Amino acid sequence: MPQFLSTTDPDFEARFSALLGAKREDSPDVDHIVAEIIADVRARGDQAVIDLTARFDRLDLTPATLRFTPEEIAAECALVSDDDRAALELAAARIRAYHSRQMPEDASWADDTGAMLGWRWTPVSAAGLYVPGGLASYPSSVLMNAIPAKVAGVQRLAIVVPTPDGVTNPLVLMAAQIAGVDEIYRIGGAQAIAALAYGTQTIPPVDKITGPGNAFVAAAKRRVFGKVGIDMIAGPSEILVIADRDNDPDWIALDLLSQAEHDESAQSLLITDDADFGRAVADAVDKRLQTLERRAIAGASWRDFGAIITVADMDEAVALSDRIAPEHLELCTTDAEALAGRITHAGAIFIGGWTPEAIGDYIGGPNHVLPTARSARFSSGLSVMDFIKRTTLSRMTPEALAAIGPAAERLAKSESLQAHGLSVRARLDRLNRGG
Amino acid sequence: MPQFLSTTDPDFEARFSALLGAKREDSPDVDHIVAEIIADVRARGDQAVIDLTARFDRLDLTPATLRFTPEEIAAECALVSDDDRAALELAAARIRAYHSRQMPEDASWADDTGAMLGWRWTPVSAAGLYVPGGLASYPSSVLMNAIPAKVAGVQRLAIVVPTPDGVTNPLVLMAAQIAGVDEIYRIGGAQAIAALAYGTQTIPPVDKITGPGNAFVAAAKRRVFGKVGIDMIAGPSEILVIADRDNDPDWIALDLLSQAEHDESAQSLLITDDADFGRAVADAVDKRLQTLERRAIAGASWRDFGAIITVADMDEAVALSDRIAPEHLELCTTDAEALAGRITHAGAIFIGGWTPEAIGDYIGGPNHVLPTARSARFSSGLSVMDFIKRTTLSRMTPEALAAIGPAAERLAKSESLQAHGLSVRARLDRLNRGG
Numbered sequence: 001m002p003q004f005l006s007t008t009d010p011d012f013e014a015r016f017s018a019l020l021g022a023k024r025e026d027s028p029d030v031d032h033i034v035a036e037i038i039a040d041v042r043a044r045g046d047q048a049v050i051d052l053t054a055r056f057d058r059l060d061l062t063p064a065t066l067r068f069t070p071e072e073i074a075a076e077c078a079l080v081s082d083d084d085r086a087a088l089e090l091a092a093a094r095i096r097a098y099h100s101r102q103m104p105e106d107a108s109w110a111d112d113t114g115a116m117l118g119w120r121w122t123p124v125s126a127a128g129l130y131v132p133g134g135l136a137s138y139p140s141s142v143l144m145n146a147i148p149a150k151v152a153g154v155q156r157l158a159i160v161v162p163t164p165d166g167v168t169n170p171l172v173l174m175a176a177q178i179a180g181v182d183e184i185y186r187i188g189g190a191q192a193i194a195a196l197a198y199g200t201q202t203i204p205p206v207d208k209i210t211g212p213g214n215a216f217v218a219a220a221k222r223r224v225f226g227k228v229g230i231d232m233i234a235g236p237s238e239i240l241v242i243a244d245r246d247n248d249p250d251w252i253a254l255d256l257l258s259q260a261e262h263d264e265s266a267q268s269l270l271i272t273d274d275a276d277f278g279r280a281v282a283d284a285v286d287k288r289l290q291t292l293e294r295r296a297i298a299g300a301s302w303r304d305f306g307a308i309i310t311v312a313d314m315d316e317a318v319a320l321s322d323r324i325a326p327e328h329l330e331l332c333t334t335d336a337e338a339l340a341g342r343i344t345h346a347g348a349i350f351i352g353g354w355t356p357e358a359i360g361d362y363i364g365g366p367n368h369v370l371p372t373a374r375s376a377r378f379s380s381g382l383s384v385m386d387f388i389k390r391t392t393l394s395r396m397t398p399e400a401l402a403a404i405g406p407a408a409e410r411l412a413k414s415e416s417l418q419a420h421g422l423s424v425r426a427r428l429d430r431l432n433r434g435g
Numbered sequence: 436m437p438q439f440l441s442t443t444d445p446d447f448e449a450r451f452s453a454l455l456g457a458k459r460e461d462s463p464d465v466d467h468i469v470a471e472i473i474a475d476v477r478a479r480g481d482q483a484v485i486d487l488t489a490r491f492d493r494l495d496l497t498p499a500t501l502r503f504t505p506e507e508i509a510a511e512c513a514l515v516s517d518d519d520r521a522a523l524e525l526a527a528a529r530i531r532a533y534h535s536r537q538m539p540e541d542a543s544w545a546d547d548t549g550a551m552l553g554w555r556w557t558p559v560s561a562a563g564l565y566v567p568g569g570l571a572s573y574p575s576s577v578l579m580n581a582i583p584a585k586v587a588g589v590q591r592l593a594i595v596v597p598t599p600d601g602v603t604n605p606l607v608l609m610a611a612q613i614a615g616v617d618e619i620y621r622i623g624g625a626q627a628i629a630a631l632a633y634g635t636q637t638i639p640p641v642d643k644i645t646g647p648g649n650a651f652v653a654a655a656k657r658r659v660f661g662k663v664g665i666d667m668i669a670g671p672s673e674i675l676v677i678a679d680r681d682n683d684p685d686w687i688a689l690d691l692l693s694q695a696e697h698d699e700s701a702q703s704l705l706i707t708d709d710a711d712f713g714r715a716v717a718d719a720v721d722k723r724l725q726t727l728e729r730r731a732i733a734g735a736s737w738r739d740f741g742a743i744i745t746v747a748d749m750d751e752a753v754a755l756s757d758r759i760a761p762e763h764l765e766l767c768t769t770d771a772e773a774l775a776g777r778i779t780h781a782g783a784i785f786i787g788g789w790t791p792e793a794i795g796d797y798i799g800g801p802n803h804v805l806p807t808a809r810s811a812r813f814s815s816g817l818s819v820m821d822f823i824k825r826t827t828l829s830r831m832t833p834e835a836l837a838a839i840g841p842a843a844e845r846l847a848k849s850e851s852l853q854a855h856g857l858s859v860r861a862r863l864d865r866l867n868r869g870g
Contacts (some may be wrong), residue, residue: 392782
């Protein structure tokens with residue numbers, strides 16, 4: 001049973017705060033092991049990666065077999081059914097179309113002193129994408145990470161994907177092909193992150209690493225941050241559904257379960273202004289749980305972290321939602337569009353009953369890599385912006401320097417940075433001499 | 436003496452790589468101490484902050500005196516000269532004008548299935564800005580951090596600035612006033628970062644923390660990352676000047692020294708296609724160093740990390756510059772504008788001999804918080820983007836779901852996420868039954 005809360009409960013604030021603060025994930029402290037793995041890869045390169053892959057993935061590689069050959073990729077892709085391929089291609093086309101609109105414009109203008117100011121965006125030269133192996137090996141994540149990088153103009157995009165015991169997921173290779181990935185390595189864990197960040201004899205280093213992974217991968221990404229860029233460290237997935245009584249309880253139940261089935265640490269929340277509807281959804285969840293393939297996982301998540309919160313009205317719902325800052329927010333109310341406009345903190349909003357969150361996981365177009373654990377208060381989902389960077393530009397004319405240089409000189413003096421001031425003064429003196 | 440290199444030297448590649456890889460900063464390992472300080476502030480709140488301020492800043496505070504009162508701020512601001520105030524106001528106006536152009540647009544469109552897609556940008560609700568106390572207390576940094584936050588629409592902007600022995604820098608308070616900062620606390624160190632991230636009885640928590648600081652502050656920012664957003668951890672400052680012979684060696688020398696005087700770990704590099712010009716600049720640096728106020732610092736930086744690199748032509752200069760990925764890049768060549776267009780990795784470019792880098796530190800308009808230590812390969816300077824976040828939006832119609840839902844169902848099946856597929860299938864079944 002999930003928790004039932006109502007904003008009219010005398011202990012509501014305490015229980016809601018507890019729900020917000022609930023620690024849903026035990027992060028094992030693997031930092032020491034990861035530090036050793038990174039040092040080993042930096043010292044021994046390929047051979048360290050090969051030794052660690054033999055130990056952790058029970059797979060014997062050589063420098064020549066670290067990377068999938070074009071023939072190996074083609075052979076794996078040939079195993080993919082036409083229907084699966086078509087679905088991946090439709091998803092890729094929609095994700096590409098959405099992300100293509102994210103490319104920001106360069107800018108350049110002259111200000112009132114005649115100075116030219118502006119900026120220019122350029123892509124990261126090389127990016128690496130971590131793809132988990134085994135059970136959580138999701139081709140959709142390959143598309144969601146690789147396509148923004150390629151839209152951004154990243155020249156060299158490498159994937160690392162562990163293949164424990166040599167088992168490969170053909171859909172992952174197919175997704176990589178469709179997305180335009182340039183290199184695929186059959187390695188994983190902290191050793192793969194180290195190889196991407198520092199390079200080995202066979203694997204050239206990259207500038208940015210994105211993609212989900214286990215505790216070892218997360219710890220390794222934290223450690224190489226600064227040497228390379230990384231994306232956010234993702235926590236367990238979450239959904240908040242805000243729904244009024246005019247919904248099919250079974251639809252809402254399935255939306256809640258589609259987060260819960262990800263992970264026992266996932267969290268599914270329902271806010272409704274109708275307590276009877278809330279109970280009907282709870283009943284529908286229980287019914288679906290009887291037959292769901294992943295009922296053990298989904299049931300544990302729903303029991304331990306699920307909640308149904310009854311509110312007096314949608315104003316209360318909006319206020320609670322912003323305190324939750326949900327990764328996924330589904331709005332199933334009559335005025336869903338207007339309600340969306342009142343939300344400040346959410347990773348992605350799914351508007352109206354015909355927009356199940358699963359559409360966003362696969363094929364809607366927006367990215368499914370989204371801020372978890374309340375970080376939508378200060379961060380955004382993955383986008384083209386993660387693979388580009390801005391260079392600011394300025395060009396003074398003599399007239400512009402004459403207009404604003406003295407103030408710079410004054411501020412340099414107030415900060416006791418004499419050379420700063422002199423670098424301006426030397427030029428102003430030339431102007432004053434009519435130079 | 437700085438290093439002299441030439442791309443024609445037989446050992447150039449080895450020496451250039453050594454220059455790139457030089458470790459310029461010893462980061463003391465203060466992580467353990469910082470962990471204890473954060474735990475203390477989380478446990479004891481105000482009292483922990485007060486105790487730590489007494490110990491580290493020799494200043495006795497109470498919950499009532501943690502924050503500057505409006506009267507105290509006004510009294511400090513009254514100490515600022517009219518000229519300094521006018522210089523700060525001109526700088527603020529120019530920084531505000533530049534950053535106002537950075538606000539990205541919301542977007543919303545219907546795709547070919549009739550689905551509505553888009554995104555919306557919203558500001559972080561509350562941000563905290565760390566301002567160092569003592570010698571490196573720079574009012575210009577207050578403007579550069581606070582103005583983008585206010586342009587972004589941050590409702591609540593708090594500054595923490597230590598005042599060791601009770602000594603305050605009036606210009607810092609004046610800059611905060613001009614930038615529209617809402618709260619100023621006289622605390623610093625890891626305890627100030629912990630207070631901003633977790634809140635105390637007196638200091639409400641924020642969502643994002645930016646601003647420079649010492650090793651304790653940097654370690655604390657790393658630790659609270661995830662609970663709140665942070666900006667990049669800045670390393671020592673750098674400049675690369677690319678100059679041909681048609682420049683005054685003294686101007687270039689002063690530009691190199693205006694980085695070197697920041698810090699003994701700063702790095703100033705010159706690339707030129709004329710070895711004689713390079714020697715003339717070296718002579719000009721030596722001459723200026725004889726009288727420069729901060730000659731001990733600037734001289735050490737120039738001696739230990741400075742370099743003058745002679746290249747055959749500007750093609751070589753561009754290639755080396757992109758390997759360096761400099762924080763500041765000054766282009767003093769006849770075709771500086773065209774050269775700027777060929778650079779891929781740089782934090783900020785200053786174009787032409789009339790644009791000394793110091794203009795960008797204070798008054799040009801672009802931000803002076805820029806990526807150091809080669810991180811311009813994958814990251815950008817501080818901007819309005821650091822204080823906003825994007826919520827993606829999607830709204831399916833029944834027709835859109837009918838068009839793309841089956842592919843989502845197929846992909847969910849391939850990832851063994853049954854509830855995902857069922858959440859789409861339940862809706863498609865309703866449509867097939869004629870809704």
